[in-house]
Amino acid sequence: MEDNKKLAQQQRDNLISELSDNILKTAKTIVRPEDGDRKVGEIAAEIRQRLSFEANVLLNEAVTRLSPARLYKEITDAPQRTFQRFGKNFRFQHALMFISVIILIITGMPLKFPTLGISKFIVVDVFGGLENSTLIHRIGAVGLIFVGVWHLGYITISRFGRRDFLLMIPRPGDIKDFFHTLMFFVGRRSSGPKFGRFSFIEKFDYWAVYWGMVIMIGSGIIMWFKEWFPKYLYDIGREAHSDEGLLATLAIVIWHFYNVHFNPDVFPMSWVWWHGNLTEDEMKHHHPLEYAEIIEAESKRIIEQQEKLEQAGSDEK
Amino acid sequence: MRPWSMIVGLLAAGLLTGQAVALENCMICHGKKDHHKIEASGKRVSLYVDETTIEKSVHASRKCTDCHVDITEIPHQPAQKVNCRRCHYSGNPVGAPQGELYDQYEHSVHGLEVARGNPKAPVCQDCHGGHDVISHLIPESGFYRENIPRTCGTCHIDTYATYRESVHGMALDSGNVDAPVCTSCHGEHNIERPELPESKVSPIHVTETCSECHGPKGVVAKYGIKTDRTATFEESFHGVAQLMENMMVANCASCHGYHDIRAEDDPKSSIYPANIPKTCGKPDCHPEANANFASGKIHVDPTSEESGLLYYISRGFLVLTVSVLAGLFIYIIMDLVRRARAARGKR
Numbered sequence: 001m002e003d004n005k006k007l008a009q010q011q012r013d014n015l016i017s018e019l020s021d022n023i024l025k026t027a028k029t030i031v032r033p034e035d036g037d038r039k040v041g042e043i044a045a046e047i048r049q050r051l052s053f054e055a056n057v058l059l060n061e062a063v064t065r066l067s068p069a070r071l072y073k074e075i076t077d078a079p080q081r082t083f084q085r086f087g088k089n090f091r092f093q094h095a096l097m098f099i100s101v102i103i104l105i106i107t108g109m110p111l112k113f114p115t116l117g118i119s120k121f122i123v124v125d126v127f128g129g130l131e132n133s134t135l136i137h138r139i140g141a142v143g144l145i146f147v148g149v150w151h152l153g154y155i156t157i158s159r160f161g162r163r164d165f166l167l168m169i170p171r172p173g174d175i176k177d178f179f180h181t182l183m184f185f186v187g188r189r190s191s192g193p194k195f196g197r198f199s200f201i202e203k204f205d206y207w208a209v210y211w212g213m214v215i216m217i218g219s220g221i222i223m224w225f226k227e228w229f230p231k232y233l234y235d236i237g238r239e240a241h242s243d244e245g246l247l248a249t250l251a252i253v254i255w256h257f258y259n260v261h262f263n264p265d266v267f268p269m270s271w272v273w274w275h276g277n278l279t280e281d282e283m284k285h286h287h288p289l290e291y292a293e294i295i296e297a298e299s300k301r302i303i304e305q306q307e308k309l310e311q312a313g314s315d316e317k
Numbered sequence: 318m319r320p321w322s323m324i325v326g327l328l329a330a331g332l333l334t335g336q337a338v339a340l341e342n343c344m345i346c347h348g349k350k351d352h353h354k355i356e357a358s359g360k361r362v363s364l365y366v367d368e369t370t371i372e373k374s375v376h377a378s379r380k381c382t383d384c385h386v387d388i389t390e391i392p393h394q395p396a397q398k399v400n401c402r403r404c405h406y407s408g409n410p411v412g413a414p415q416g417e418l419y420d421q422y423e424h425s426v427h428g429l430e431v432a433r434g435n436p437k438a439p440v441c442q443d444c445h446g447g448h449d450v451i452s453h454l455i456p457e458s459g460f461y462r463e464n465i466p467r468t469c470g471t472c473h474i475d476t477y478a479t480y481r482e483s484v485h486g487m488a489l490d491s492g493n494v495d496a497p498v499c500t501s502c503h504g505e506h507n508i509e510r511p512e513l514p515e516s517k518v519s520p521i522h523v524t525e526t527c528s529e530c531h532g533p534k535g536v537v538a539k540y541g542i543k544t545d546r547t548a549t550f551e552e553s554f555h556g557v558a559q560l561m562e563n564m565m566v567a568n569c570a571s572c573h574g575y576h577d578i579r580a581e582d583d584p585k586s587s588i589y590p591a592n593i594p595k596t597c598g599k600p601d602c603h604p605e606a607n608a609n610f611a612s613g614k615i616h617v618d619p620t621s622e623e624s625g626l627l628y629y630i631s632r633g634f635l636v637l638t639v640s641v642l643a644g645l646f647i648y649i650i651m652d653l654v655r656r657a658r659a660a661r662g663k664r
Contacts, residue, residue, distance in 0.1 A: 114557040123561045130561040185651040187658075227605035232613030235627050238554070239619050243634030247641065255645045264656055 003284065008071040019058050026054055083283050083294065086276040087160055093147055094273050097209075100143030104216075105249050107137040112242050141220055148213050167197050170207070174200040196289040201259060208251055215244040342391070343381045344368055354395075370449045401441040421506040437472070444468055463489060465498040473499075479576040484583070495536050502526055502575075518575065520564045524550060527569045549616040565601065572596050572615070588615075 027047065086094070107127070110119030127133040154161035177200050180193040198206070222229050222237035229237075260270045272278060283291040346352050347366040354362050371377060382388055384399045404413035422428045422441070430438030446459060453460035459468040466486065470477025480486040480499070488496035502518055509516035517526045528547035530536050535544045550556045550569065558566035572588060579586035587596045593615075598606035617624055619631035 110561075111554075111557050114560045120561060130558050130563040133561075182651070185655045187655075227603060227607075227610050230609050230612040231615070232617075232627070235613060235617050235619075235624075236630055239627055239631050240634070243631065243638065247634065247638045250638070250642055251645065254642065254649070258645075258649050263652075 003281070004072055004075050005068075007075050008068050011071055011075070012068065015061070019061065023051065023054050023058070026050060080279045080281060082277040082279055083291075084276055085272055085278045088276070089154060089158065089161070090164075091273060091276050093151055093154065096143055096150075097147045100140045100147065101248075101252070103140030104137060104144065105245075107133045107140065108245050109249065112246060138224065141217075141224070144213070145217055148217060164197070168203055168206050170200075170203055174203060194288045195286065196293070197287060199286075205256060205259070208248075212244060212248040212251075215240055216248070219244070343388075366448055374446070374448060374450045375452060376448075376450055398440070399442065399447070418506040421504075425504075425506060425508045426510050427508060439472065443472075462494055462498060465500055469499045476576050483574075483576060483578045484580045485578060493540075495530075495540075497530060501529075518570070520559075520568050520570075523568045523570050524556070524559065531569075543616075545618055545621075546616055549618050552618075553616075567602060571599075571602070 106122065110116075110122045110133070113119050123130055123133045127136060151161075155165035156162065177193040177195065180189060181200075183189040184192045219237035219241035222233055223241060226234045260266060260273075261268060278286070280291075283294075344366070347364055348368060350365050352364045354364055356362055376384070383404070385396050386403065387394075387397045402419055404411055405415045405419055407415050409415055423432070427439050431440055444459065451458045453462075455461060456463075458464065466477055466480055466489065470480075481490065485497050489498060504517050507517075509519070511518045513519060514521050516522065524547060528535065531542070531544060532547040533544050538544045546569075551560070555567045559568060574587050577587075579589075581588055583589060584591070586592065593611040594606050594608050597603045597611050603610065614624070617627060619627045622628050624631075
């Protein structure tokens with residue numbers, strides 16, 4: 001937002017200098033060397049007439065185009081360059097995961113809180129009994145396991161997956177960023193930390209899901225194939241499954257939903273999960289370091305290309 | 318008194334007053350020990366009534382004809398069956414105890430069988446006695462708590478034999494009056510077939526019925542037996558499934574048996590460690606169950622320190638969940654406060 005206001009100011013300055021150039025050119029066309037023998041009074045009259053026409057145009061321009069609000073809107077509404085944040089593969093993983101997780105929560109929570117009226121309503125009235133709801137839960141589980149395996153493949157086989165996974169690994173800078181944020185919240189810093197591709201918030205989200213998948217899939221399999229395991233392991237699996245299920249649900253509903261739905265920056269929803277893109281503004285605002293990197297890499301590439309072209313040109317000569 | 322004078326008196330009473338014959342008149346014949354009839358089958362049925370029995374019963378003040386209302390003259394036709402509800406109905410004038418019990422009986426498995434015409438089905442007298450109805454608080458009563466299994470056992474003899482060897486029957490035998498008898502589980506007048514949902518021993522209600530003693534308010538606590546059994550069952554998947562109206566799932570009786578419930582350390586018990594795999598492995602339950610599957614405590618309470626690793630996992634998750642959520646909440650609130658302050662500062 002700040003940037004756009006600055007840009008509006010800049011454009012205003014540009015426009016003014018452009019117009020004054022025009023006036024100068026007009027003046028130059030009026031007072032030509034070959035007109036030297038004309039009477040001074042005649043020339044002066046023409047200049048006045050033509051300049052007053054220019055001035056009227058200038059005035060109109062100023063009133064309509066130079067209003068800062070209009071300029072600001074023009075800049076803000078102008079189609080921006082987009083940056084792809086999530087590729088198709090990653091968006092597919094996210095979509096399949098949240099569909100599975102929603103199914104799992106709906107069919108799982110009633111068994112964590114069976115005495116609530118709504119639990120019985122969901123299991124008995126909506127799904128038509130425990131056998132159906134546990135079957136649907138297992139279908140959701142298959143979806144989640146599939147995503148888990150797919151993701152492991154993605155972070156090892158895919159180049160983007162590998163790069164993103166490496167960037168996801170927590171580093172000391174994240175702890176610094178975290179404290180920086182806290183200082184910013186309490187007013188001890190004037191601005192928040194600048195993030196790269198993944199902020200500590202996103203890393204926390206990712207690793208919470210990672211840990212959750214390990215616990216939920218592991219304990220779920222023990223319960224699914226309970227006949228293969230001793231009863232005490234089943235008990236442990238059930239306890240962990242139920243407790244982690246609740247923790248994960250609350251973390252999603254409170255934390256993830258705050259960050260992607262209810263946060264004033266994105267309310268009512270960030271659509272990046274759907275189209276995968278961020279605008280230049282969003283990049284500058286949320287991932288300034290990554291943005292800077294991209295721009296730097298681009299300009300480097302352009303310079304290299306130009307150098308190559310120049311090289312080729314000088315070789316031809 | 319000599320017989321002839323009795324007969325004269327009896328005739329006089331009958332002819333002159335037309336009133337019902339008095340007890341002592343009946344005893345002219347029924348007081349004789351060899352008074353009997355021969356049934357069509359040739360069976361000899363004694364018709365002797367011991368006067369002292371009636372005097373001891375709660376009906377001591379009643380006359381024979383108060384119950385045998387069809388007898389109005391002597392000699393009489395074979396007496397019809399006595400209907401107890403002639404007096405025991407709501408608002409009866411003689412003050413006979415009444416209540417829902419009679420309706421309950423009529424809807425019970427016993428009452429319905431009688432209504433169907435099953436000659437073996439019990440009527441009031443089969444349990445309460447005919448001439449010898451006495452209070453259930455008198456030890457001689459068939460309904461004195463300790464005598465109930467024997468009373469029911471007169472018809473349900475195999476069940477009685479099984480029950481006597483069970484942990485409940487043995488406890489009762491050893492003089493423990495808290496031990497459950499037939500009626501503790503099945504009810505008294507409202508005994509229903511276990512298949513019916515309203516039955517106290519139906520799969521839906523059996524947990525409640527057992528928890529009357531084994532639940533938190535249970536009487537078993539004074540014998541050092543755990544009363545968390547129903548709570549741990551309810552928290553188990555079996556209990557949850559039962560709450561969700563799945564009746565396939567194991568209830569107390571599925572594992573412990575019902576009439577043959579035995580102590581954990583009894584090798585014949587279905588929950589004796591060596592027998593557990595078989596108990597779990599019933600064809601409808603977990604046919605793949607083996608010794609490994611069945612190893613570990615069954616009634617396990619994650620909130621009790623005795624549960625070991627399970628307790629620490631449960632505690633660990635509690636601490637983790639509370640601290641993570643508190644942290645996230647604080648972060649979100651700080652973020653929102655910062656935004657609100659920034660927005661105010663701008664304006």
